Amino acid sequence: MLKLPVYLDYNATTPVDPRVLEAMLPYFTQHFGNAASRNHAFGWEAEEAVDYAREQVAKLVGAETKEIIFTSGATESDNLAIKGVFEMYAGKGNHIITCVTEHKAVLDTCNHLEKLGASVTCLPVHEDGLIDPAELEAAIRPETILIAIMYANNEIGVLQPVKEISAIARKHGVLFFTDATQAVGKIPVNVQEDGIDIMAFSAHKIYGPKGVGALYVRRKSPRVRLTAQMDGGGHERGMRSGTLNVPGIVGLGKACELCRLEMGEESKRLKALRDNLEDALLGLEATQLNGHKEQRLPHLSNISFKYIEGEALIMSFSKYMALSTGSACTSASMEPSYVLKALGNTDETAHASLRFGLGRFTTAEEVAFAIEQITAAVNKQRELSPTWEMYKEGARLNSVE
Numbered sequence: 001m002l003k004l005p006v007y008l009d010y011n012a013t014t015p016v017d018p019r020v021l022e023a024m025l026p027y028f029t030q031h032f033g034n035a036a037s038r039n040h041a042f043g044w045e046a047e048e049a050v051d052y053a054r055e056q057v058a059k060l061v062g063a064e065t066k067e068i069i070f071t072s073g074a075t076e077s078d079n080l081a082i083k084g085v086f087e088m089y090a091g092k093g094n095h096i097i098t099c100v101t102e103h104k105a106v107l108d109t110c111n112h113l114e115k116l117g118a119s120v121t122c123l124p125v126h127e128d129g130l131i132d133p134a135e136l137e138a139a140i141r142p143e144t145i146l147i148a149i150m151y152a153n154n155e156i157g158v159l160q161p162v163k164e165i166s167a168i169a170r171k172h173g174v175l176f177f178t179d180a181t182q183a184v185g186k187i188p189v190n191v192q193e194d195g196i197d198i199m200a201f202s203a204h205k206i207y208g209p210k211g212v213g214a215l216y217v218r219r220k221s222p223r224v225r226l227t228a229q230m231d232g233g234g235h236e237r238g239m240r241s242g243t244l245n246v247p248g249i250v251g252l253g254k255a256c257e258l259c260r261l262e263m264g265e266e267s268k269r270l271k272a273l274r275d276n277l278e279d280a281l282l283g284l285e286a287t288q289l290n291g292h293k294e295q296r297l298p299h300l301s302n303i304s305f306k307y308i309e310g311e312a313l314i315m316s317f318s319k320y321m322a323l324s325t326g327s328a329c330t331s332a333s334m335e336p337s338y339v340l341k342a343l344g345n346t347d348e349t350a351h352a353s354l355r356f357g358l359g360r361f362t363t364a365e366e367v368a369f370a371i372e373q374i375t376a377a378v379n380k381q382r383e384l385s386p387t388w389e390m391y392k393e394g395a396r397l398n399s400v401e
């Protein structure tokens with residue numbers, strides 16, 4: 001029996017894996033100590049748990065434990081990375097390079113810094129969602145202090161050419177920060193092999209709890225320094241003050257360990273399911289895959305169903321399925337996704353898009369159900385659509401000619 005609604009929005013958030021929850025539970029009531037309490041067993045226990053979690057996190061991404069800073073999530077990590085570099089390297093310059101399809105946590109942070117004197121270059125992307133490394137290199141100036149380009153996009157799943165980007169950054173002596181929230185735990189990410197200097201990620205995208213994340217900060221060649229954005233007790237080697245969220249950190253650690261051990265099998269399984277779903281839905285008339293077909297995450301698919309209103313489509317099956325559209329609620333109105341627009345899509349096509357995010361608990365049965373439901377809903381919506389009528393009429397006229 002299917003449990004409804006079917007959840008296909010794993011890129012927005014994931015459920016906590018029961019094994020993660022189990023690891024966390026003792027740290028709420030039993031081992032509740034403050035990891036900064038140096039004078040008694042409660043504090044030592046908490047500190048030990050945090051140390052262990054730091055090892056689990058570091059191991060997943062190929063970092064040293066001292067290079068991992070715990071935060072409240074990727075939004076905070078993005079802020080700390082970008083603002084921290086901007087303040088620390090003010091003597092060197094004020095120029096930051098980023099790209100149009102970044103998460104709002106990066107774009108809004110850059111916008112904020114622009115008001116404080118930063119100069120920001122926002123690179124465009126090709127139709128496939130990827131930046132052009134040559135364009136990135138050409139944008140570097142003597143006063144460039146940071147390149148902030150994400151690892152995997154949250155809407156279309158495309159993987160930016162991280163190794164090429166880091167090589168360019170190295171060559172010009174510029175720090176490279178990547179928001180890897182969608183990539184860590186899903187595909188192999190290694191800060192050494194990938195040449196990453198600073199990297200943000202979050203627990204709730206990898207079957208850990210909400211409200212906890214991490215920032216990787218390189219310690220040598222080069223040693224990266226950040227100005228703290230939260231002042232206080234000097235926790236996390238002075239980079240992020242505040243009593244550590246011990247249960248959350250334990251959960252993030254366990255989540256990282258599970259991903260490290262299971263990611264290989266899991267991504268193969270999910271890719272097969274995703275490809276099934278995608279082949280079936282792209283088989284419908286007037287559909288389009290958004291983003292590069294190969295260079296992307298294995299568990300995500302973003303598809304436009306032309307001549308349809310994505311919101312109406314989603315509402316029509318919201319009782320049975322949970323997924324996201326290519327629209328974002330900004331204040332009261334529906335804005336087409338800026339990511340899909342950056343790929344050259346019209347407002348109509350962006351609004352007609354759905355993001356399918358598969359995950360650890362997705363079954364073949366659920367995917368079959370989604371195919372059936374969406375095919376039926378698309379056909380039904382199109383029957384009611386005047387633009388679809390016109391499109392079909394046009395197709396008939398063309399075939400007569």
Ligand SMILES: *Cc1c(COP(=O)(O)O)cnc(C)c1O
Nearest residue numbers: 073074075103105154181182202
């Ligand atoms: C989810 C997400 C974030 C925000 O993470 P939080 O932990 O929810 O703050 C940032 N960047 C990307 C790419 C994301 O997918």
